[in-house]
Amino acid sequence: MDALTLQTTFLELSTPHVADACLRLGITVRCAPPSLRSAWTGVHVVGRVQPARHVGSVDVFLEALGHAGPGDVLVVDNDGRTDEACVGDLVALEVARAGLGAILIWGLHRDTAQLRTIGLPILSLGAYPNGPVRLDPQPADALAWARCGTHRVTADDVVLIDDDGAVFLPASRVAEIATVATKIRDDERHQAARMLLGTTLREQIRFDDYLAARDRDAVTFRQHLRSLDAAIEE
Known part of the structure; x- marks a missing residue:
């Protein structure tokens, strides 16, 4: 490049x-x-x-x-x-x-x-x-x-x-790397915009569902985020 x-x-x-x-x-x-x-x-x-x-x-x-x-x-x-x-x-x-x-x-x-x-x-x-x-x-x-x-x-x-x-x-x-980084950036911007309009991050990433899956199936937070195609870490 x-x-x-x-x-x-x-x-x-x-x-x-x-x-x-x-x-x-x-x-x-x-x-x-x-x-x-x-x-x-x-x-x-x-x-x-x-x-x-x-x-x-x-x-x-x-x-x-x-x-x-x-x-x-x-x-x-x-x-x-x-x-x-x-x-x-x-x-x-x-x-x-x-x-x-x-x-x-x-x-x-x-x-x-x-x-x-x-x-x-x-x-x-x-x-x-x-x-x-x-x-x-x-x-x-x-x-x-x-x-x-x-x-x-x-x-x-x-x-x-x-x-x-x-x-x-x-x-x-x-x-x-740039292609993946661009998607991460856009996902974060979308999530931030939804938060400003009243939808909490916990609601967006279905945090209660994650807690249940963690206790039931030992699902990690990153696995949960990937299943939702969400961004906050990695």
């Missing part, structure tokens, strides 16, 4: 919709750790992952841009370090000028005021004034993969970012 199709397909889908769709499809749900947050609110970005493993110098980011395409998301692996900031204003400006959609950092950023002016969405573990004082050897595969929390991601992944965080998706299944 190309960048434009990704944008239009996921335009009105949130990370919760997509995470629930993965769960429903039996795809491993890979969410960025909750400690990784957007530097500001109102963010909604989807793009192919462009990984880069940082070892103390920004040259790896500049090299990564030679492999990136419009709308990609630079995923920076700084090993979750909290003793140095690895991305600042000049890197962010270069990434923005290259047409990428965001920078996701498993580590820290700096130059927050300037980053806000640049306007490129930034997710990180927070801000820190000091940059790297180290310079470690760069692995030969520094642009092949990156880690974010416990998840290893590559250019075969897509990432969706919004105010709830980030979720990584296998690029080969994004169309399928």
